[in-house]
Amino acid sequence: MSDIFNDKKKTLEKEPEEIESTIIPQYKKKNEETENKLSIIMAEFDKLDKEKETHRKFWHQEVDTIFNKLGSLMKSMKENLLAALNSHQSKIKNLIPNMTQTVQQNKEILKSNNVSAVTNYKSKLQEYRNMPTDIDVKLPSLKTNTVQGKELSLELGGYKASLTQTTLSSLTEEVSYLSLQKLLKQAKSITTIPTGVNPLYHVACVGVDEAWVSGGDNTIRRVDIHGSVRDTVTTTSKTLPTDIAVTRQGELVYSDVNNRTVNIVRHGRTETLITTPRGWHPDKLCCTKSGNILISMVTTDFSQHKIVRYQGHTVKQEIDRDEDGEPIYKGGEYALCVVENNNGDIVASDHNAKAVVVVNKSGSVRFRYDGTPARRKKSFNPAHIVTDSMSQIIVADINNACLHILDQNGQFLRCVDNCGLDNPSGVSVDSEGRLWVGLYDSGEVKVIQYMK
Structure with a gap:
């Protein structure tokens, strides 16, 4: 019993010595390393957050640019279409007085029985029959596709813009979810x-x-x-x-x-x-x-x-x-x-x-x-x-x-x-x-x- 007691005592004497001299310093070092990692992570995420906000502004600018372009395109389409229709309308309106004048002249010639006027008369009937070709009015349509959380897109004429989203986190969650099902x-x-x-x-x-x-x-x-x-x-x-x-x-x-x-x-x-x-x-x-x-x-x-x-x-x-x-x-x-x-x-x-x-x-x-x-x-x-x-x-x-x-x-x-x-x-x-x-x-x- 005495020997066992002494052996246990020697073991007990060595244990606190090792804890104090070796293990506690290791834990302190590890604690400092973890503290350092925490500081680095905090700093990096602060940096990421600032970067995120910078990109937020940039993305908003891009979206504004897309819709500004869309607005300009619509305005240009509208102006071109209105200009073509106004020009077409002017041609038609200008021909009406000419035709009215021709009708009046024809009636006067018929009343006068003027041989020279009748023989020299040149008909404009065929010219008037050929009405100016109609303008093909094709109104543009705004094509959109909205898949919530995945894609936003719109198309007008030859212009198309889209925003797509594929977040790795959601894919990871989906894989994790599926693996658990x-x-x-x-x-x-x-x-x-x-x-x-x-x-x-x-x-x-x-x-x-x-x-x-x-x-x-x-x-x-x-x-x-x-x-x-x-x-x-x-x-x-x-x-x-x-x-x-x-x-x-x-x-x-x-x-x-x-x-x-x-x-x-x-x-x-x-x-x-x-x-x-x-x-x-x-x-x-x-x-x-x-x-x-x-x-x-x-x-x-x-x-x-x-x-x-x-x-x-x-x-x-x-x-x-x-x-x-x-x-x-x-x-x-x-x-x-x-x-x-x-x-x-x-x-x-x-x-x-x-x-x-x-x-x-x-x-x-x-x-x-x-x-x-x-x-x-x-x-x-x-x-x-x-x-x-x-x-x-x-x-x-x-x-x-x-x-x-x-x-x-x-x-x-x-x-x-x-x-x-x-x-x-x-x-x-x-x-x-x-x-x-x-x-x-x-x-x-x-x-x-x-x-x-």
Whole structure:
């Protein structure tokens, strides 16, 4: 015991000595280094803040310059157009007295019976018939594109200016957010919304807690998560909308199969955005992140289906045949549901072929999914389809009252079959990543949490 005591005492004697002579000086040094770093960081961020304010002023000057240029261009266009029209008007006004004088002279010649005046008369009728050519008045339009938080652009005549934003922090946050997103072992129904629309065909989310819904009448309703109707739109042709979608700016778009039109609702007014070619009728819609619209179309006799990409009124892409010239989509009476994935793939639910068909940006077939990996009791019967922030594909299976979830490469991940999804019709994802699934028979919408 005595030896153990002495050994412990010697250890205790060495410990404070080491702490005082070595460790504390190291900590003090480290503290000074950290203090120095803090000072450097404070100074650097003060410097950055001043630099930021300098650039703020510069950017404001640039924006002012853009709009000053725009103003000058508009003024120049206006002056040139007015000058041309004024000149044209002057020509016309000056000719009227000449014509009046000619008429008077002709009448005097006729009254006088002067042979010489009649024989020497030269007609100006053809000259007067050739009215000065009208000035083609083309009023300029200010084209704008506003994608909140991403791009601001405007165009007038030959002048175009744009501001784009891509912040690394937001990209980092998005990557971090996506990496944390995982499928729940068991999806759960958060709430059931009574819409009063029965039967219910389509659902298109707006932001977090609202969605447009449509069904067996020609009224499209915007309902909130509590079932309250916030707004209504009645289709202009009094026919049922074939599908509904929402643009990135939150504007409602719907298709009218009978009139062959795709319409957009802006500030409470409905405008025709696209008229499909004769013999082709618009079915399902998708508003892409780039501002394009994907439309699935069908011929009058239902023999052919295709997907067409529109940029404004212009056709940018048509997808209907593979590399061998064979139809990609099967003919039949059922509509081809369509959506664009984050990687640019165009995903279609081909109800006639009982398959999900995915093509890449250029329209080449990547894969088909026939529901076999899910091992359901009944045959796969795909209907409405949507993709989420993880590029996962979610398709409603009517026969099996469930949702199939695939990754972007067609790998089956899971089925959502525990939320009472009888006859699912209409699938959308809100800005918080929750699924809104419409039920055809009950007219209800189930809000489902399937990610964590």
